[in-house]
Amino acid sequence: MKLKTTILISAAVAALTAFTAQAADTIKIAFIDPLSGPFAATGTSGFKQAQFAADMLVNQKGGVIDGKMFEIVGFDNKISPKESLVQLKRAIGEGIHYIMQGNSSGVANALTDAVKKHNDRNPDDLVLFMNYSAVDPALTNEKCNFWHFRFDANANIKMNALTDVIAADDSIKKVYIIGQDYSFGKAVAAGAVKYLGEKRPDIEIVGNELHPIGKVKDFTPYATKIRASEADAIITGNWGADMVGLAKAIGDAGIESPVYTYYAANDGITKTIGASGKDKIRLVHEGRVNPPPTDEYKAYHMAFKEKYPEADISQFRIANALVMLANAMNQTKSTDPAKVAMALEGMEYTTIQGDKVVMRAEDHQLMQPISISVHTDENIILDADNSGYGLVTEKTISAADADIPPSGCNMERPAS
Amino acid sequence: MLELIFFSLLNGVVTGLLLFMLASGLTLIFSMMGVLNFAHASFYMLGAYFAYTISIYLGFWVGLIVAPILVGLLGAVVERYGLRYVHRWGHVAELIFTFGLAFLIEEVVQFIWGKDTKAYHEPEILQFPLFTFFGQNFPAYKAFMLVISIGIFILLLLILTRSRVGLIIQAAIHKPNMTAMLGHNVPLVFMGVFGVGCALAGLAGVIAGPALGTFPGMAFVLGSIVFVIVVVGGLGSLTGAFVASLLIGLLQTFAIALDYSVNDLLQLFNISFDADSALRDLWTLSLPQIAPILPYLLLILILIFRPTGLFGNRET
Numbered sequence: 001m002k003l004k005t006t007i008l009i010s011a012a013v014a015a016l017t018a019f020t021a022q023a024a025d026t027i028k029i030a031f032i033d034p035l036s037g038p039f040a041a042t043g044t045s046g047f048k049q050a051q052f053a054a055d056m057l058v059n060q061k062g063g064v065i066d067g068k069m070f071e072i073v074g075f076d077n078k079i080s081p082k083e084s085l086v087q088l089k090r091a092i093g094e095g096i097h098y099i100m101q102g103n104s105s106g107v108a109n110a111l112t113d114a115v116k117k118h119n120d121r122n123p124d125d126l127v128l129f130m131n132y133s134a135v136d137p138a139l140t141n142e143k144c145n146f147w148h149f150r151f152d153a154n155a156n157i158k159m160n161a162l163t164d165v166i167a168a169d170d171s172i173k174k175v176y177i178i179g180q181d182y183s184f185g186k187a188v189a190a191g192a193v194k195y196l197g198e199k200r201p202d203i204e205i206v207g208n209e210l211h212p213i214g215k216v217k218d219f220t221p222y223a224t225k226i227r228a229s230e231a232d233a234i235i236t237g238n239w240g241a242d243m244v245g246l247a248k249a250i251g252d253a254g255i256e257s258p259v260y261t262y263y264a265a266n267d268g269i270t271k272t273i274g275a276s277g278k279d280k281i282r283l284v285h286e287g288r289v290n291p292p293p294t295d296e297y298k299a300y301h302m303a304f305k306e307k308y309p310e311a312d313i314s315q316f317r318i319a320n321a322l323v324m325l326a327n328a329m330n331q332t333k334s335t336d337p338a339k340v341a342m343a344l345e346g347m348e349y350t351t352i353q354g355d356k357v358v359m360r361a362e363d364h365q366l367m368q369p370i371s372i373s374v375h376t377d378e379n380i381i382l383d384a385d386n387s388g389y390g391l392v393t394e395k396t397i398s399a400a401d402a403d404i405p406p407s408g409c410n411m412e413r414p415a416s
Numbered sequence: 417m418l419e420l421i422f423f424s425l426l427n428g429v430v431t432g433l434l435l436f437m438l439a440s441g442l443t444l445i446f447s448m449m450g451v452l453n454f455a456h457a458s459f460y461m462l463g464a465y466f467a468y469t470i471s472i473y474l475g476f477w478v479g480l481i482v483a484p485i486l487v488g489l490l491g492a493v494v495e496r497y498g499l500r501y502v503h504r505w506g507h508v509a510e511l512i513f514t515f516g517l518a519f520l521i522e523e524v525v526q527f528i529w530g531k532d533t534k535a536y537h538e539p540e541i542l543q544f545p546l547f548t549f550f551g552q553n554f555p556a557y558k559a560f561m562l563v564i565s566i567g568i569f570i571l572l573l574l575i576l577t578r579s580r581v582g583l584i585i586q587a588a589i590h591k592p593n594m595t596a597m598l599g600h601n602v603p604l605v606f607m608g609v610f611g612v613g614c615a616l617a618g619l620a621g622v623i624a625g626p627a628l629g630t631f632p633g634m635a636f637v638l639g640s641i642v643f644v645i646v647v648v649g650g651l652g653s654l655t656g657a658f659v660a661s662l663l664i665g666l667l668q669t670f671a672i673a674l675d676y677s678v679n680d681l682l683q684l685f686n687i688s689f690d691a692d693s694a695l696r697d698l699w700t701l702s703l704p705q706i707a708p709i710l711p712y713l714l715l716i717l718i719l720i721f722r723p724t725g726l727f728g729n730r731e732t
Contacts, residue, residue, distance in 0.1 A: 041531045181705075212708050217628055217637045218431055221672040224423040227552045241631045244533045248629065254545055254553030268532030272629070387535070 026071045027064065027335055029054070029322075030091035030099040032084055032111070035076040041267045042103055045311050046133070046318060047074050050100060052304050053319035057326075057352070064329040070322065072100075079103055081110035088114055092127060097337050100321065102133025102152070105184065112139060112148045119147055123414070126337040130321045136187070140363040144409035147337070149344055149364045151321040153286050153401060155184070155237075155262075159191035161370035161400035162260050162284045166233055167199040174206045176231035178222060180213035180242055188237035188262070206231050214242060219249035227253050239263035244272045251276025258282055264375065266314035271385035273375060281375035283391055287316030288371050289382050290392045293353040300352060301382050312384050320357065320366070324349050338414055363406035370400045419550035424673040425666070430558050432665025433565030437620035438638065439645040439657040440572055441613025447652030448589050449606055450507055451499065454514040457639035458521035459614040463487045463621025464630045465529055468536040476539035484619040491614025495607045518635070526632045534630040561623050568616065569658060576654060585609060589652045644715045650728020659726060664711050671707035 031050050034043035054070040063069045073096065075087035084107045091099060101111055108131050115129045129148045131139065135155045139148065153161075166172055177192050179185030189208055196203050206229040211222065223246075226234060234257055238246050243264050250259060251273075257280075264273065264281050273281060292298035304313055313319075328343035329335055346361040357368040373391035377383075383390040442456045466486050467479035474482075494517065502513045537543075538557040545553035576582040587595045588605050596602040621634075628634065645664055649656030677700050718725060 209704060211704070214633065215637060215708055217634075217641075218427070220427045220430075221424060221669045224420060224427060224552065225673055227423075228417075228420045228550075241533055241629055241633060244629050244631075248627075252553065252555045252558075252627075254548065254551070268530075268534070271535040272533045274535060274537065385535075 025067065026069045027098070027329070028071050028073050028094070028096045029325075030075050030087070030096045031072050032075045032077050032087050032091070032099055032101045032107075033103050034079040035074055037078045039079045039103060043076075043079075045267055046102060046315055047072070048308050048311050049304070049313055049315055049318045050322065052307060053322045056300060056303065057319055057323050064326045065333055065335070068329075068335070070326070077101075077107060079107060081107050084111055085114050088118075088127075092118065092125070097126060097335070098128050098130065098325065100130045100132060100318075102131060102315070102318075105134040105136030105139065108134030108139055109136065109143065112143065112145055115147050116145045119414075128337040128341055130325065132318050132321050133315060136183070140365040140409060141406060142408040144363050144406070144411055146341060146364075146411050146413050149321075149341075149359060149366070151317040151324075151366045152315075153368060153370055154365060154404075155187050156191055156404050157365075157401045158262060158284045158370060159188065159195055160403055161397040162235070162372065163192065163195035163199055164397055164400065165372050165395055166196065166203075166235075166260070169233075172200075172203065172232040174204050174229065174231045174233075176207040176209075176226050176229055176234045177205060177236070178207065178209045178211065178226070178234065178246070179237045180239075181210040182213050185210055185213070185237050188235070192235050211242075214240070216242065216245060219245040220252070222246065223249035223253040223255065226250065227255050232257050234259045236260070237262050240269075244269055247273045247277045247281055251280070256280070260284065260372075265391055266312045266384050268385060270375065270383075270389050270391075271387035274387065274389060275377075277375050278389070279374060279376055282394070283373050283375070285371060285373065285391075286368050287351075288353055288393045288396070289313075289373070289384075290380055290390055292381055293355070296352045297354075298382070305382075309386070314384075316351075316353070317366075320349070320351050320368075323351075324359065360401075360406070363409040363411070365401065365406070367399075367401045369396050369398045371396045419552060420673050422549060423552060423554070424669045426554060426558070428666035428669035429662065430561055430665070431669060432662035433562060433569075434620055434624055435638075435642065435645055435665055436658055436661035437565055437568055438617050438642045439649065439661050440569070440654060441616040442642055443646045443649065443652060443654070443657045444585070444589075444609050445613045446646055448585070448592070448609055449499075449510075451510045451514065452643070453610075453613075454511070454639070455494075455517040455521060456514075456613070456617055457635040457642060458518045459487050459491055459617040460621040460624070460638060461525060461632075461635040462490065462521060463618030464536065464625030464634060465525055465534070465621075466618070467622040467625060468529075468534050468630050471536065480619075480622055483622045484615045487618025487621075488611045488615025491618075492607050492611030494614075495610035499610070500603065500607075518639070522632055522635060529632075531632055534625075536625045536630040538626045557627060561627065564619075564623055568619070569654075572654060641711055644711045647715055648718050648725055650725025653725065653727040656725055656727030664714075667710055667714070668707055671710055672704045674703050677702040 031047050033046055034040050035047060050072045054072050058070045075091055077084040077087050088111060101108060112129055115127050119126050131148060131150045133152050135152055137154045137156045140150050140154060175196060177189050179188050193205060236246060247264060259280055260282050262284060265283050301313055324344060324347060327349060328340045328347060332339040332343045344359050347359045348356065350356050355369050357366055360367050371393045372395045373393045375389060376392055377389045379392055380390040438460055442453060445451060445453050463483050467483035470479035470482055498513060499510055502509045542557045542560055544556050546556040546559050547554050576585060584600050584605060588602055592602055645657060645660045649660030679700055
């Protein structure tokens with residue numbers, strides 16, 4: 001009996017030490033995003049991109065701090081802020097100190113608050129939040145906190161870049177703004193009106209329309225209105241089925257004006273828009289695809305397509321976030337989130353696309369070049385949705401974010 | 417302005433006729449079997465997805481014929497082995513059955529075809545603008561949708577009023593028990609009507625898929641509006657469904673096209689409101705903003721003032 005107990009205990013101890021030894025060699029990063037439900041297409045695509053980036057750009061290059069490996073662990077938040085907090089608790093319970101999230105600013109707002117509260121209460125068990133896609137400007141302005149880092153350009157920065165392009169085009173005299181009726185759609189409309197008013201007061205806003213989100217079955221009446229307004233350019237923040245419907249209706253009505261969008265690519269959208277949006281749909285985004293900016297990026301993209309033929313690298317910023325995290329760990333020789341966060345502040349990094357990016361220390365907003373690309377099937381080397389169509393970069397604005405300084409960000413840094 | 421009215425009229429008619437194809441099946445099923453088929457729009461979605469898959473291998477035209485037949489057969493099977501079995505526990509059980517079926521179909525569609533929008537396109541010979549008016553194109557495909565819908569309406573009307581089958585169906589709608597007493601196989605008629613109704617929904621899906629997008633939410637987007645049409649048009653009335661479909665189609669299109677608010681109306685009578693008034697938001701609500709609720713407003717008004725619907729002749 002006694003012998004049996006001893007054997008059992010020693011086995012348990014051996015198992016435990018083996019487990020901790022393994023745990024010490026991997027750094028787990030929680031990927032909290034919708035992996036099921038209506039937004040799963042975007043969430044799972046991001047998850048694949050994160051796993052691939054961690055594997056290719058960190059682990060295969062020897063990992064961080066003498067061979068520690070990144071492991072991306074998926075946590076399904078069903079795009080609900082409430083569920084995200086539960087998943088955050090679960091991740092913390094599993095001893096994870098780094099979380100990534102991107103889909104929906106509503107979720108990001110909830111997470112950034114929860115992370116701050118957790119860190120205030122548990123200074124020995126800190127968590128760092130890498131936001132790769134939630135673009136609500138408030139997250140790095142009035143709601144900013146030391147533990148939150150944003151690797152995408154916020155909605156205002158993108159709008160600033162987009163309106164730079166529109167302002168430079170003298171043939172544009174009338175602009176039509178259309179969007180989904182919720183916070184992001186309204187933010188896009190407000191940004192467009194503000195920046196166009198400052199840069200080109202002569203441009204007339206001939207329409208500023210919000211439609212119900214996800215409930216419009218036919219966008220033809222809107223296209224008719226846009227055509228009747230004789231707009232020279234259209235701006236929209238639409239995504240998902242609403243973007244596809246709008247692009248199709250505009251194509252069918254024979255409207256030739258350019259359509260400036262935030263999210264009209266990948267995850268089936270490029271394929272569905274196809275020929276009807278050729279040379280018409282434009283996208284404002286970070287990162288470039290065509291022409292591939294560097295051979296290194298081209299090889300990376302092709303390797304991804306080989307592993308996941310059905311997916312695309314739609315969010316290149318995910319790779320930037322992970323590599324910058326790895327660099328911060330290597331620099332400090334530590335996995336302590338407080339030290340890593342300090343190293344990330346102000347960190348400069350040259351992406352595999354050859355762009356110099358800087359994590360602005362005041363508000364933790366990544367400063368990066370913003371590109372305007374056009375949807376076409378000519379000169380496409382790396383297409384989207386395997387459709388032959390893709391994005392060709394027309395213009396890159398290097399300092400769209402410099403015009404937009406942090407406002408209202410008053411960050412408390414941990415005393416060290 | 418003329419341009420806006422002309423195109424809104426055309427678009428309204430196209431939307432209305434598409435809605436009619438869905439509503440005609442639903443109104444027949446509803447009036448005959450007393451079942452409010454919540455899954456009706458799901459059959460519409462299935463039609464689009466079936467046709468999409470068929471069009472990849474055999475082209476659009478094969479899909480146009482085969483997909484509705486498949487959906488119709490599926491509908492008949494659902495009636496024969498699902499609804500008829502559940503029927504013994506009454507209408508509530510049937511209602512819940514179709515409700516569950518709608519969710520089931522949506523999940524299965526997501527499981528098989530995925531969650532993203534499918535690239536289901538018009539056939540190439542219909543990808544040209546039929547005519548250009550004030551610089552705006554009217555796609556040939558829209559005209560094709562018009563022709564198909566009108567053809568279906570005429571065909572249905574002829575079958576229901578001129579054929580023997582139509583007579584039995586009409587009889588079964590009004591006096592199902594009496595029809596059964598006279599020796600007609602009413603359950604078979606039910607199965608047939610349910611199948612044909614689903615096939616019509618499937619056909620609507622086939623032709624709407626390329627125009628309105630083929631995605632898992634397409635049933636949800638259209639589902640509730642079809643019920644409005646059935647109630648507004650009146651139970652069992654094909655003419656009612658036709659008129660109500662056109663009415664709703666035009667109502668929705670024009671509401672989006674015309675940027676008027678209560679404020680504009682009041683100004684006609686020289687009434688103006690203080691900009692700081694607490695009700696300011698209410699007065700400045702524009703027609704496009706309330707466009708999505710207009711059909712439901714109409715539904716409530718009809719239920720209050722004319723419960724039988726515009727052309728209905730049966731109370732229950």
